[in-house]
Amino acid sequence: MMTDIIVLCFTLAISLCFWIISIAISTSSGMTQPVSPWRWLFSVLVPLVITSRAFKKKSLDFGGCLGALLVGFILTLANMSFLAALFAFFITSSKLTRWNGELKKRFDSEYKAGGQRNWIQVFCNGGVPTELALLYMIEVGPGEMAVDFRTQYTASWMCLSLLGALACSTGDTWASEVAPVLSKSQPRLITTWKEVPAGTNGGVTIIGLVASLLGGATVGTAYFISQLLLVSDLPSAAPQWPLVVYGAAAGLLGSLLDSLMGAVMQYSGYDETTGKVVNFQSPKVKWICGKAILDNNGVNLFSSVLIALIFPGLAWAVWPVR
Numbered sequence: 001m002m003t004d005i006i007v008l009c010f011t012l013a014i015s016l017c018f019w020i021i022s023i024a025i026s027t028s029s030g031m032t033q034p035v036s037p038w039r040w041l042f043s044v045l046v047p048l049v050i051t052s053r054a055f056k057k058k059s060l061d062f063g064g065c066l067g068a069l070l071v072g073f074i075l076t077l078a079n080m081s082f083l084a085a086l087f088a089f090f091i092t093s094s095k096l097t098r099w100n101g102e103l104k105k106r107f108d109s110e111y112k113a114g115g116q117r118n119w120i121q122v123f124c125n126g127g128v129p130t131e132l133a134l135l136y137m138i139e140v141g142p143g144e145m146a147v148d149f150r151t152q153y154t155a156s157w158m159c160l161s162l163l164g165a166l167a168c169s170t171g172d173t174w175a176s177e178v179a180p181v182l183s184k185s186q187p188r189l190i191t192t193w194k195e196v197p198a199g200t201n202g203g204v205t206i207i208g209l210v211a212s213l214l215g216g217a218t219v220g221t222a223y224f225i226s227q228l229l230l231v232s233d234l235p236s237a238a239p240q241w242p243l244v245v246y247g248a249a250a251g252l253l254g255s256l257l258d259s260l261m262g263a264v265m266q267y268s269g270y271d272e273t274t275g276k277v278v279n280f281q282s283p284k285v286k287w288i289c290g291k292a293i294l295d296n297n298g299v300n301l302f303s304s305v306l307i308a309l310i311f312p313g314l315a316w317a318v319w320p321v322r
Contacts, residue, residue, distance in 0.1 A: 039077065044073060047068070047069050047071075047072025047073050048069060050068075051065045051072065052065075054094065058116050059097075059116060061119075064117045064119050067122035068126070070130070071129070072086065074133050074134060075130065075162075077133075078137045079136065079142070079144055080144055080226055081144055081227055081230065082129070082133055082162060084223055085220075086166060092170065092174070093169075093173040097173070124298070124304075128162075128301070129166055132161050132162040132165070132308065135158055136159065144231050145159075147160060147227075147237075147238065147240060161309070161311070163247060164250040165304040167219045167251045168253075168254025168304045170218065171215045171216040171250070171251025171254050171255040172258045174214065175204075175211045175255045178208065178211035179208030179211060180198050187203030187204055188205070189202050189288075190202050190203070190204050190256070192289075196268075196288055197288070198277070199276065201259075201279070201290055202264070202289055203259070203263075204256070209256075212251045213252040214248075214251075220243045220245070220250075224240055224241065227240045237322065242319060249311075253311075258299055258300065262290065262299050263289050264290060265290060265293040266293070266294055266299060268288040268289050270285065270286045271285050279292075
């Protein structure tokens, strides 16, 4: 109980300092509105609670907690819809990673109990959204807004870039965690369509593709619901329901892009001594596909960057107007 009180007091002190700094900056510049103390408090307290629980459940190690705390703080401060999308990604991915862990150990040589993530994994999944959230605050300031290319072209582009990056990461994670458990058939290598062992980088299944679609749609739905609850000018803005479709498409195509890069730029080999797919070369490892150019974190980062760059342009071309 005493620890909770100390943490709460510490959080209040931090949020108060942030508020005073924002007032000083807005007063000196005369160009920006200060962020309310309640928003500062919410932006500090909510990520702190979520990362603390994740650390206790071993979903994150200490470095991962610090990285997730920074990512959560910036996204929450920028836009509550960003927080909703990030929350949907993190909670669902963490639960699916722990799901049927004993089965996944049989073929995944790098599986960790609880799916514990470190700061590198947090950066590769959350680095792009964090940068986009910072750019969003520079463009329009902290606050929620409708995605509408007519009135806020640049900000809408950044919102969809961020959503696309998170949907891409979610789709890839859902496919990786669901397919090995539910799929009854061997995965097929995306470049040759030949059957490969479970756990091979670039291997895809129908179950995995459906899971990536649903994962992206889940993030898009979380963003859409938060828009309905928090944005006041929706009646005059462009329709927001395409956010769900956008998230689903980004999840599916992001997962396919991740698989393609994995098949080409990640080494996959079959270790005959353990009967598992590994990512390193050895005399007892039989090559399956790929070259040792990137690791899994690098592939995740580059695929999310590409989706964030390309997908908003496609959405702008077809986004409905009121």
